[in-house]
Amino acid sequence: MEDLLNAFLLMSNFVFVPAIAYGSQLALGAVGVTLVYGILRFSNFAHGDTMAFGTMIVILFTWWFQSMGINLGPLPTALLALPFGIIVTAIFLLGSDKLIYRFYREQKAAPVIYLIASVGIMFVLNGVVRFIIGPNDQRFADGERFIVKAREMKQYLGTAEGVSIKVSQGLTVITAIIVVIALFWFLNKTRTGKSMRAFSDNEDLALLSGISPDKVVAVTWILVAILATVAGTLYGLDKSFKPFTYFQLLLPIFASAIVGGLGNPLGAIAGGFVIAFSEIMITYPYKKFVAYVVPGDWKPEGLVQLLATDYKFAVSFIILVLVLLFRPTGIFAGKSV
Amino acid sequence: MKKLLLATVASAAMVTAAYADDVKIGVFLGFTGPIESLVAQMGPGAEAAIAEVSASGKFMNGSTVTAVRADTTCVDAAAATSAAERLITSDKVSGIVGGDCSGVTTATLTNVAMPNGMVMISPSATSPALSTIEDNGLFFRTAPSDARQGVVMSNIILERGFKSVALTYTNNDYGKGLADAFAAAYEAAGGEVTINTSHEDGKADYSAEVGALAAAGGDILVVAGYLDQGGKGIIQASLDTGAFDTFVLPDGMVGDSLPEAIGSDLNGSFGQAPGSDSEGAARLATISGDAFDSTSPFAGESYDAAALILLAMQAASSTNPADYKGKVFDVANAPGEQILPGELGKALDILASGGEIDYVGASNVELIGAGESAGNYREIEIKGAKISTVGYR
Numbered sequence: 001m002e003d004l005l006n007a008f009l010l011m012s013n014f015v016f017v018p019a020i021a022y023g024s025q026l027a028l029g030a031v032g033v034t035l036v037y038g039i040l041r042f043s044n045f046a047h048g049d050t051m052a053f054g055t056m057i058v059i060l061f062t063w064w065f066q067s068m069g070i071n072l073g074p075l076p077t078a079l080l081a082l083p084f085g086i087i088v089t090a091i092f093l094l095g096s097d098k099l100i101y102r103f104y105r106e107q108k109a110a111p112v113i114y115l116i117a118s119v120g121i122m123f124v125l126n127g128v129v130r131f132i133i134g135p136n137d138q139r140f141a142d143g144e145r146f147i148v149k150a151r152e153m154k155q156y157l158g159t160a161e162g163v164s165i166k167v168s169q170g171l172t173v174i175t176a177i178i179v180v181i182a183l184f185w186f187l188n189k190t191r192t193g194k195s196m197r198a199f200s201d202n203e204d205l206a207l208l209s210g211i212s213p214d215k216v217v218a219v220t221w222i223l224v225a226i227l228a229t230v231a232g233t234l235y236g237l238d239k240s241f242k243p244f245t246y247f248q249l250l251l252p253i254f255a256s257a258i259v260g261g262l263g264n265p266l267g268a269i270a271g272g273f274v275i276a277f278s279e280i281m282i283t284y285p286y287k288k289f290v291a292y293v294v295p296g297d298w299k300p301e302g303l304v305q306l307l308a309t310d311y312k313f314a315v316s317f318i319i320l321v322l323v324l325l326f327r328p329t330g331i332f333a334g335k336s337v
Numbered sequence: 338m339k340k341l342l343l344a345t346v347a348s349a350a351m352v353t354a355a356y357a358d359d360v361k362i363g364v365f366l367g368f369t370g371p372i373e374s375l376v377a378q379m380g381p382g383a384e385a386a387i388a389e390v391s392a393s394g395k396f397m398n399g400s401t402v403t404a405v406r407a408d409t410t411c412v413d414a415a416a417a418t419s420a421a422e423r424l425i426t427s428d429k430v431s432g433i434v435g436g437d438c439s440g441v442t443t444a445t446l447t448n449v450a451m452p453n454g455m456v457m458i459s460p461s462a463t464s465p466a467l468s469t470i471e472d473n474g475l476f477f478r479t480a481p482s483d484a485r486q487g488v489v490m491s492n493i494i495l496e497r498g499f500k501s502v503a504l505t506y507t508n509n510d511y512g513k514g515l516a517d518a519f520a521a522a523y524e525a526a527g528g529e530v531t532i533n534t535s536h537e538d539g540k541a542d543y544s545a546e547v548g549a550l551a552a553a554g555g556d557i558l559v560v561a562g563y564l565d566q567g568g569k570g571i572i573q574a575s576l577d578t579g580a581f582d583t584f585v586l587p588d589g590m591v592g593d594s595l596p597e598a599i600g601s602d603l604n605g606s607f608g609q610a611p612g613s614d615s616e617g618a619a620r621l622a623t624i625s626g627d628a629f630d631s632t633s634p635f636a637g638e639s640y641d642a643a644a645l646i647l648l649a650m651q652a653a654s655s656t657n658p659a660d661y662k663g664k665v666f667d668v669a670n671a672p673g674e675q676i677l678p679g680e681l682g683k684a685l686d687i688l689a690s691g692g693e694i695d696y697v698g699a700s701n702v703e704l705i706g707a708g709e710s711a712g713n714y715r716e717i718e719i720k721g722a723k724i725s726t727v728g729y730r
Contacts, residue, residue: 014548150579245541283545285552309545
């Protein structure tokens with residue numbers, strides 16, 4: 001019994017807790033990608049760098065607040081800076097829409113042209129972020145670091161294994177739940193949300209029934225700004241902020257959105273967790289876990305690891321390929337433009 | 338017109354004067370990149386020796402010496418190679434102090450220094466592979482090979498009573514060389530290495546790597562990485578998940594920024610970095626002043642590397658690498674009068690009058706084998722979130 005408890009605690013510490021936090025971050029990112037895809041009808045490759053941009057603004061405000069001595073006690077100051085980051089990011093996204101995407105919308109350009117334009121915006125953002133905050137790691141987390149510390153939990157329970165839960169991980173999950181509930185409420189219950197869904201389902205019909213396309217587009221970008229900034233800030237708090245890693249996040253985020261079914265917000269959330277759990281579970285070595293679960297001294301010699309941790313990104317690719325081969329529209333039926 | 342002519346003549350005269358009397362030494366270190374916090378002390382260390390020689394007025398009949406900085410980036414071999422080429426072809430240096438990290442040092446040695454016949458004395462490249470590399474007698478180092486550090490680290494760990502360790506290294510020449518040297522020494526002495534695995538620098542999240550290390554088990558974790566990069570990430574993730582509490586920190590991990598970033602959780606971790614308690618180290622501390630921290634890893638070695646190049650030039654009465662490369666061993670080792678930091682002027686006098694010197698310097702320089710330091714190490718422990726010196730070996 002003791003061994004089974006230890007095995008469970010071990011898996012919680014190294015697999016479940018990190019995967020749930022990582023999954024929430026991916027889910028928030030993937031919902032943003034899926035919204036753009038569903039409503040504006042293109043794959044927004046600039047999303048990873050939009051996250052970096054939003055996080056950068058949050059970090060700059062956080063530093064400003066810290067220098068003035070404002071803080072939230074045990075919670076990171078970044079939460080306070082979050083609304084400001086969202087506002088600046090929203091202004092940036094609306095500006096880029098007005099300058100670039102609107103032109104193509106008026107031309108009724110093919111989705112692939114939007115996609116290429118978004119790649120251009122991605123490179124510009126890449127440069128802007130590096131120019132302002134630099135390419136290095138930035139620390140902006142403050143407040144308490146842990147909700148539960150593994151060492152204290154071991155002493156409390158008297159077990160060999162403990163679980164540590166970071167404040168950032170708890171925050172990530174709670175914030176993700178709140179944001180997702182608010183988003184679904186908005187899309188399903190409000191007039192604007194309903195008009196967005198109508199626009200997504202059938203653009204011509206929506207225009208005929210008097211829905212203003214400019215408003216739908218603007219609201220979509222504001223939602224994307226909220227989702228991207230929140231996802232980026234949570235990822236930065238939990239791990240670390242470095243512009244390049246946000247650029248790399250694009251792959252797992254797109255994998256999540258595609259696995260769940262592009263254009264389907266519920267699918268994007270499910271996809272985020274599928275990707276996060278598979279990345280972590282496939283690269284986790286089960287040596288200790290097996291040693292706890294099997295009776296007696298059957299401790300395995302090897303690490304019982306399916307793939308080395310270096311191949312984490314390959315896992316997203318493999319899942320992406322498998323899903324596209326066998327269920328091209330994703331687990332939950334999405335759309336294909 | 339007359340004025341212009343005069344100005345031209347005057348500036349031409351100045352250029353000629355500079356050409357005759359000014360010797361340039363390249364300070365070729367990673368001013369940016371994963372060990373930039375160490376180089377912030379190493380660069381001024383090397384420049385202190387250069388300035389001392391230059392100010393003495395005794396070098397090569399009163400020549401001055403200037404330091405020219407170039408960036409190895411520590412990790413980017415292409416950038417390092419072109420920076421070294423610039424030093425030699427455009428800045429016309431007569432010797433190079435550097436490179437710093439083993440990978441870029443190997444690349445610049447084979448691609449730039451050997452074809453151009455340029456002497457390189459590295460203060461910090463410690464890969465065992467550099468002991469056996471083909472170098473035409475052009476490459477020396479005031480840092481010891483990691484083969485030696487592996488043995489020292491193994492002794493420290495065993496003396497502290499740890500019989501089983503997990504080992505992770507940064508995935509490059511330095512990390513792999515040190516990890517292999519340590520694992521061989523530790524296992525030969527009866528210790529158990531539960532896992533020997535690499536990590537990549539520059540990732541956001543190391544929890545998966547730590548998961549693998551924790552699954553393999555071990556009393557403590559040896560992190561042969563860089564303090565500004567993956568090494569810090571591994572330690573942070575290990576503490577976060579409670580996988581390991583105590584860490585062994587080899588030279589690439591010893592620096593003030595690590596305990597500053599991690600805090601008191603690092604207390605009790607220990608390690609070693611090249612350094613000695615010799616009279617030379619104390620002397621260097623008195624002459625360093627506010628310019629640099631002479632106890633920072635490789636700062637003394639950097640001073641020594643620059644001093645060795647200049648003393649060898651003086652002994653050969655030539656700034657041509659082909660002439661003075663054979664003198665490096667002579668000035669570094671016995672017989673002769675022992676030379677400590679701050680006594681470079683005296684050494685120049687002795688050499689000018691045809692005498693012999695035995696350069697001891699800040700790090701007890703004694704060149705062995707293919708031209709590398711025999712190695713003195715400072716054993717450190719983190720106490721109260723600060724690096725403190727336990728002893729020397």
